[in-house]
Amino acid sequence: MLQVPVTSNDIDVLARAPESQYFDRKSAKIKPNDLARTIVSFANSAGGKIAVGIEDDGVVSGFRYDGAQPVEAFEQCALLHCDPVPMVTPLRIPVTNARGEEDMVLVLNVSASQNRVIRRKNDGKVFLRSGDKSVQLEYGQILSLEYDKRQIVFEDEPVRGTSIENVDSEVLDRYKRALGTTVSDEKALYSGQFLTDNGELTHAGVLLFAAHPTRFMPQARVLRFEGKRLETGSQLNIIKDRTFEGPIPKIVEGASLFISGMLREYQYMDKNAKFQTIPEYPxxxxxxxxxxxVTHRDYSNTGEHIRISMYDDRLEILSPGKLPNTVTLENMRTTRYARNPRIAKTLVAFGWVREMNEGVQRIYSEMQKAFLHDPVYSEPNGQYVKLTLENSSTSRVLRTQDTLENRIGRDTLDSLNEYEIEAVQLAYSEKRITRKSLAVHLGRSLKLASATLHALTDKDVLQWHGSSTRDPHQYYSLKQDEQ
Structure with a gap:
């Protein structure tokens, strides 16, 4: 569900709004040090609003009762309990509490920290907002957050044991030509902060220019699947699998050529009776x-590839690392941010990179112009960013038809009637079909479905599975899908 910041200070809104990535309610009984956990989590994320004096269930309890902390303790909470001190704007709102008394609710508007990781002062713990929870981070997660906020710049850290001797001269020459410079290789790398004073390449230098960067970190893997999902074991359906290594410019070029070679084009007749060619995806x-x-992944996570998975009905691009800094799934179309600015700036010279939100916005636009569904961004397990592009129903039909021709033969496929073709396509899509599921799919009788399945079995297209004709678990599958 889309989560959006709570901008209103109306007490009814604050009492009813669901707690979320951007909003939390707290009783005035909470200890200031415990409230600091929520302040820290909002400051380390995209900011948020805390309403103190409202219970979790929305009851306006206020401050006028035994056990409530003084309002000043919460107004000074960020100053006394957070390090460094985040920007928090307090606002006292007069209310009538649930007991009918004149009272107040304190609203704390917490701004996102742009360039520092905020910690709770008494124990140094770091928290990050995840949904409606303030989650404590472990060491590796804190380090990743520090990279995101530029407190530590991963790109600029040296890679031990590297030197200019590791550079792919062809890629560096292209970079220099793009910049219009004829300076020495060493000066070009040093001026771009890809080479340290000690002569070692930085992480950005290795990723962009090293001939064999996978000595230091993995790169990109492209997989092509037959069907709409990943199968395993004897049903493994990976039909293409290639890993791309080398400096980033060569990865982009190699992977894009490989992907484009596996994408379909199909033709249709326009209103002027002329054939037009449409790509599977823009x-x-x-x-x-x-x-x-490639540009925005979390390269500090050195154990993961970027993975591009191509299915019959969609293309998925999985990038290691959650969205950077203040970028969220909700604001990524309007928020500009580059996790790896040196890499991004270099790829601008190659003519490929736009600021993150500009590229995302145009992806939406291009998919809409092609009359396809909007792209879908997600964060699986909070550890990756996944982009899913769905293709058109026409291209899905063509890809399915090609696959079926390869599996059962063109002559056999041409000999089938319309119900038999529907049954074969359903068996291909669902792996297992029954008399009932086919009848529902066709919108026809069980008798017709049964006759269709028997005919396909006789033609050696489908395989029947069951112990007897009365077996309640009997089903049919494509001959090559026998289980």
Missing amino acids: EFAWFEGLVNA
Whole structure:
């Protein structure tokens, strides 16, 4: 569900609004040090609003009762209990509490910290907002957050054991030509902060220019699947699998050529009776998704590939690392941010990169112009960013038809009637079908469905599975899908 900030200070809104990524309610009985946990989590995320004096269930309890902390303790909470001190704006709102007394609620508007990780002062713990919870981070997660906020800049850290000897001269020459400079390789790298005073390449230098960066971190993997989902074991349906290594510019070029070679084009007749060619996906959409993944992934997570998975009905691009800093799924179309600005700036020179929200916005636009569903962004397990592009029903039909021709033969496929073709396509899609499921799919009788399945079994297209004709668990599958 889309979560949006609570902007109103109306007491009814504050009492009813669901707690979320951007909003929390707290009783005035809470200890200031415990409230600091929520303040820290909002400051380390995208900011948020805390209403103190309202219970979790929305009851306006206020401050006028035994056990309530003084309002001043909460107004000074950020100053006394957070390090460094985040920007928090307090606002006292007069209310009538649930007991009918004149009272107040304290609203704390917490701003996002742009360049520092905020900690709770007494124990140094770091918290991050995740949904309606303030989650404590572990060491590796804190380090990643520090990278995001530029407190530590991953790109600029040296990679031990590297030197200019590790550089791919062809890529560096292209970079220099793009900049219009003829300076020495060493000066070009040093001026771009890709080479340290000690002569070691930085992480950005390795990723962009090293001939073999996978000695230090993995790169991109492209997989093509037959069907709409990943199968395992004897049903494993990976039909193409290639890993791309090398400096980022070569990865982008190699992966994009490989992907484009596996994408379908199909024709249709327009209103002027002329054939038009339509790509399976708009080129900008998938290419920008690839470039964004390469540019904005969390490279401090060194154990993961960028993974591009191509299914019959969609293309998925999975990038290691959650969305950076203040970027969220809700605001990513309007928020500008680059986790790896040196990499982004370099790829601008190659003509590929736009600021994150500009590219995302155009992906939406290109998919809409192609009459396709909007792209879908998600954060699986809070550890990745996934872009899903769905293709058109026409291209899905063509891809399914090609697959079925390869599996059962063109002549056999041409010999089937319309009900048999529907049954074969359903068996391909669902793996298992029954008399009832086919009848529902066709919108026809069980008798017709049964006759269709028997005919396909006789033609050696389908395989029947069951112990007897009365077996309640009997089903049919494509001959090559026998289980």
